[in-house]
Amino acid sequence: MTEAILLFLDINGVIDVEEDGKTPEQISKHETGYPVPGTKEFLQVIDNCPWIHPMWISSWELQSHVWNNWSKTRFWPVAYSLKETEKKQAIKLFPDASDKYLAVRWHSRDWQHRIVWIEDGFWLSMGAGSSMGAAVKWAESNSIVQLIDTVPTVQQHRQGYKKGIRHWNIERICDALDIQENREILLNQIKFLIPDSTDISSQNIIPCIEENQKIISNQINISTAHSVESLNQQIIHSNKDIKKLQNPTSFLLKIRNLFKFSNHT
Incomplete structure (x- = not known):
């Protein structure tokens, strides 16, 4: 028998992502959105899995129901968000929690089974004291909790x-939601290409410090290459000028100035 799963599902950045050139879709009479491909099938599959107990965890709040x-x-x-009376009780139980993390802790306080939270930006908000940073630490110390980040590295x-x-x-x-029976439906709708073997999305939280260092290093290399190229261009132009020179003193001055330029670079 499949173990029960409490699912906290965000909307913006998860199933609703605005993209350049994409026309918004009418979600309700008064609301438009940008559902990612396969969103409707994804929500329907979740709704038809009796072991999944979904809850909206979104800034859409009660408007989440339009989805x-x-x-x-x-x-x-x-x-x-939590009602005011719930929030007061939640803060007493979880004084170190806030915002969405507080809501998740409150609604899962008596849950004894697995918890899956799908959100955008866990690894982007891991600063000290942040709500998402606290959520990451909670998941790391609790084996029944799994966080899934929908922001690519x-x-x-x-x-x-x-x-x-x-x-x-x-x-x-x-895999996290134990979806097997209707798995192919989602793969056909969403998985239009297969990532390479170096994909590291299987980790809960993926730091990007090394990537940032590589970017900085590449920028330095590009800058250096540009300087060398500029120097080479100067030399080429000087060689052209040599053929036109009739005054050797003028020629020596230009060579001297060229070396001065080289030392400054």
Whole structure:
């Protein structure tokens, strides 16, 4: 029997991602959105898995239900934001938690089974004292909690990977939610290309410090190459000038100035 899973699902940056050149879709009479490919099928599959207990954890708050109407699924409970009375009680129980993390801790306080939280930007918000940083530490110390980040790393972004539920994370999401029966439906809708073997999205939190260092190093190399190229151009132009020179003193002055330029670079 499949173990019960409490799912906290964000909207913006997960199933709703605005992209250049993409026309917004009418989600309800008064709301438009940018659903990623396969969103409707994804929500329907979750809704049809009896072991998954989904909750919206989004700034859409109660308006999250328009996505249930749009996808023709049942109304899911809304975890965020907390009502004022709930918030006061939650802060007493979890004084170090805040914002979405506080809501997740509150709604999962009596849950004894697995917890999956799908959000954009866990690894981008790992600063000391941040809500997401606290959530990461909580997951690292709790084996039943799994965080799935829908923001690609710097390396993945260079390879064309986009934010949201996409080809590069859908299999990991299916594994986390024990989706097997309708797995092919989602793969056909979402996984339009296969990432290479160097994909590192299987990790919960992926630091990008090394990538940033590589970027800086590349920028330095490009700058150096540009300086060398400029110097070579100067030499070429000087050689052309030599043929036209009739005054040797003028020629020596130009050579001297050229070496001065070389030393400054």
